[in-house]
Amino acid sequence: MIVKGLIDPGKHFISGNFACAEAALIAGCRFYAGYPITPSSEILERLSSRLPMVGGHFVEMEDEIGSMAAILGAANAGLKSMTATSGPGFSLMQENIGLGMITETPCVVVNEMRSGPSTGIPTRVGQGDIMQAHWGTHGDVESISYCPNSVQEMFDLTITAFNSAEKYRQPVIMLPDQVIGHMSEKIVVKQPWEYEIVPRLTISSRKADDKLVDFSTDFSPMFLAGTGIRGNFESLTHDEMGYPSNSSAVEAKMMNHLLGKIRDHRDSIVEFEKYETDDAETLLVAYGVTSRVMERVVREGRNKGLKIGLFRPITIWPFPDREIRKLSKRVQRIIVTEINYGQYSHSVRENSDAPVEEMHFPPGAVPDPDTVLKSISKPAKQEKHRREKGK
Amino acid sequence: MPLSIPKEEFMEPGHTACHGCGATLSMRYVLKGMGPNTVVSVPAACWAVIPGAIPNRTLDVPMVYTPFAATGAAITGLREAFNILGKEDYNVVGFAGDGGTADIGLQSLSGAMERGHNVFYIMYDNEAYMNTGVQRSGSTPYGAETTTTPVGKDRNFKRQRKKVVADLMMAQGVPYVATATIAYPEDLIRKITNAKNVKGPKFIQILSPCPVGWYYPSEKSVEISRLAVQSGVFPLFECIHGQLKVTRQSKPIRLSEYLSAQGRFSHMEEEDVRNVQEYIDERMNFLLELEQKSGK
Numbered sequence: 001m002i003v004k005g006l007i008d009p010g011k012h013f014i015s016g017n018f019a020c021a022e023a024a025l026i027a028g029c030r031f032y033a034g035y036p037i038t039p040s041s042e043i044l045e046r047l048s049s050r051l052p053m054v055g056g057h058f059v060e061m062e063d064e065i066g067s068m069a070a071i072l073g074a075a076n077a078g079l080k081s082m083t084a085t086s087g088p089g090f091s092l093m094q095e096n097i098g099l100g101m102i103t104e105t106p107c108v109v110v111n112e113m114r115s116g117p118s119t120g121i122p123t124r125v126g127q128g129d130i131m132q133a134h135w136g137t138h139g140d141v142e143s144i145s146y147c148p149n150s151v152q153e154m155f156d157l158t159i160t161a162f163n164s165a166e167k168y169r170q171p172v173i174m175l176p177d178q179v180i181g182h183m184s185e186k187i188v189v190k191q192p193w194e195y196e197i198v199p200r201l202t203i204s205s206r207k208a209d210d211k212l213v214d215f216s217t218d219f220s221p222m223f224l225a226g227t228g229i230r231g232n233f234e235s236l237t238h239d240e241m242g243y244p245s246n247s248s249a250v251e252a253k254m255m256n257h258l259l260g261k262i263r264d265h266r267d268s269i270v271e272f273e274k275y276e277t278d279d280a281e282t283l284l285v286a287y288g289v290t291s292r293v294m295e296r297v298v299r300e301g302r303n304k305g306l307k308i309g310l311f312r313p314i315t316i317w318p319f320p321d322r323e324i325r326k327l328s329k330r331v332q333r334i335i336v337t338e339i340n341y342g343q344y345s346h347s348v349r350e351n352s353d354a355p356v357e358e359m360h361f362p363p364g365a366v367p368d369p370d371t372v373l374k375s376i377s378k379p380a381k382q383e384k385h386r387r388e389k390g391k
Numbered sequence: 392m393p394l395s396i397p398k399e400e401f402m403e404p405g406h407t408a409c410h411g412c413g414a415t416l417s418m419r420y421v422l423k424g425m426g427p428n429t430v431v432s433v434p435a436a437c438w439a440v441i442p443g444a445i446p447n448r449t450l451d452v453p454m455v456y457t458p459f460a461a462t463g464a465a466i467t468g469l470r471e472a473f474n475i476l477g478k479e480d481y482n483v484v485g486f487a488g489d490g491g492t493a494d495i496g497l498q499s500l501s502g503a504m505e506r507g508h509n510v511f512y513i514m515y516d517n518e519a520y521m522n523t524g525v526q527r528s529g530s531t532p533y534g535a536e537t538t539t540t541p542v543g544k545d546r547n548f549k550r551q552r553k554k555v556v557a558d559l560m561m562a563q564g565v566p567y568v569a570t571a572t573i574a575y576p577e578d579l580i581r582k583i584t585n586a587k588n589v590k591g592p593k594f595i596q597i598l599s600p601c602p603v604g605w606y607y608p609s610e611k612s613v614e615i616s617r618l619a620v621q622s623g624v625f626p627l628f629e630c631i632h633g634q635l636k637v638t639r640q641s642k643p644i645r646l647s648e649y650l651s652a653q654g655r656f657s658h659m660e661e662e663d664v665r666n667v668q669e670y671i672d673e674r675m676n677f678l679l680e681l682e683q684k685s686g687k
Contacts, residue, residue, distance in 0.1 A: 035495070036490075036520045036523040036524070036526040036539070037523060038523050038524075041523050041524055041526065041538075044526065044539060045524070045526070045538045045539055045541075048538070048539040048540065048541060048547075049541045049543060049547065052545060052547065058539075060526060060527055060539045062494035062495055062497070062529065063459070063460060063494060063495035064495075088435070088458065088459065092460070118456075118458070119435060119439065119456070
């Protein structure tokens, strides 16, 4: 279907935030609710004028709790919806993200990472929300989180995020950092029909004894509010009929479904990129803007004869565990480089056979490749045993 | 008439606000009225960054930051702790913008006011989210252009009326409610002094023009503030224990004088101006009626 008002196919020179907004429209987003926060505000501003042009609706909400709740509401009524925020706002959204998980409501949340905790440096880069994107809400969830490292990828992954949200029926997180959101780069937009757009599977009618959600299948069609079908979007632990329950057996069945639909399809969700890893002795792990710095480190290191390579997770979650495990068997050490004080390194260490070192960069600036290369060129240190007991 | 503005300064040079910022004058006058024994609590707002970059610190009183949504709660904690520590004479002041008051902070504000703590809540109202780049807030007036109500071809300006938090506070029965603005500093400081004599929660809404977001030359902030009052857009009043007094305008001006001085209203057509006038008249009648009733 051709939709009027979408961004023209061809080459564009635009910012990551604008690219994200335009991609959302291509993906079918027709409802945006948000609240201003640096560095994501340009997504909000762009969509305030762009959504009406494609027959969508834009609302500026009273806070981030409202923003997240509103996009769940719109999704439960049948629209593809999105919000964008940054650290403090993402914290406020967490309860509603958990609600979206248990009601299996598809939507996209863009969390543009800045320095933290609290207000931090709002206008500068950070990568401190890696763990929050998975473990921010209470209870157990399997997160799908995409981390782009270019404006083109911000564009493409936004469409992927909408598709994953529809397919797996849950809130999907976009985790760009501030640099990716604010920088402008060339992007290539394909013809609309060249993009795969996943439509929403919905229930058209329901008899009294029909299941509301089928826990035996991972892709159950969604019941929508306002279609004449009786049912609940239940935030309590519920069974397949949508009725609340206190039973731990029902809880187990429901959670098995919620977690299983991601775990079973982990291979089709996980995306990553390897660079010069075939004969690498030192493996760098980096994502977002850091991965672009590390690419240069690898290139220059190789010129100096260092055997280094780079592994870049594109899906921060689900964690590319098997890929890391496989690489870790043939490298001598892994160095996790991130603009925080050690987050992703926890998961890498958990899944690595090689010793894992951490290289932290203080939020507020993009790391300098020369400094990184200098410190990598030194002989590998023995990893400290981290769980020493003592008094 | 001798100058009634205290000479003492609690705000020193070195702030990082834009030229002609109305919010800096608001803070300066409020602190002059409060005196040295004051603690200010500020959420995410322009004022979260105005106090200065290294090595400057413009405020002579301590400032306690709080999340965007929590000014009312933060001053609750400060107040009750001060009482227990024997510092009942300290003024606890929440100083939040219109977004932090009318939108995200409303629940926290309403809670603090209802519980009746002996606190001041100052809303410096620049009628949009100025710190993040002029997005509309609940307190943005009808007709204004902002970055999320872009006018463009569809004339997509803000269609909703301003949510006046001071009116909400009166409805909630807050013991001291007032409006003030930087063009009338003596009135502003007098209101702070009056508020100090009232026990319980105090709420003052201060119109603080913003040259960046309202699109006018930065030297005109005080002038615009005065026009807002004279045109009836922002009526000044004081309501102590339900007794409302509305300040009458000796020199009223035409609404268009106020609107045409600012770029954010430059797209307005006659019908839009009529809508604004209608609202102004409605609200003034409401206030006068309330004043009459409260006098009985």
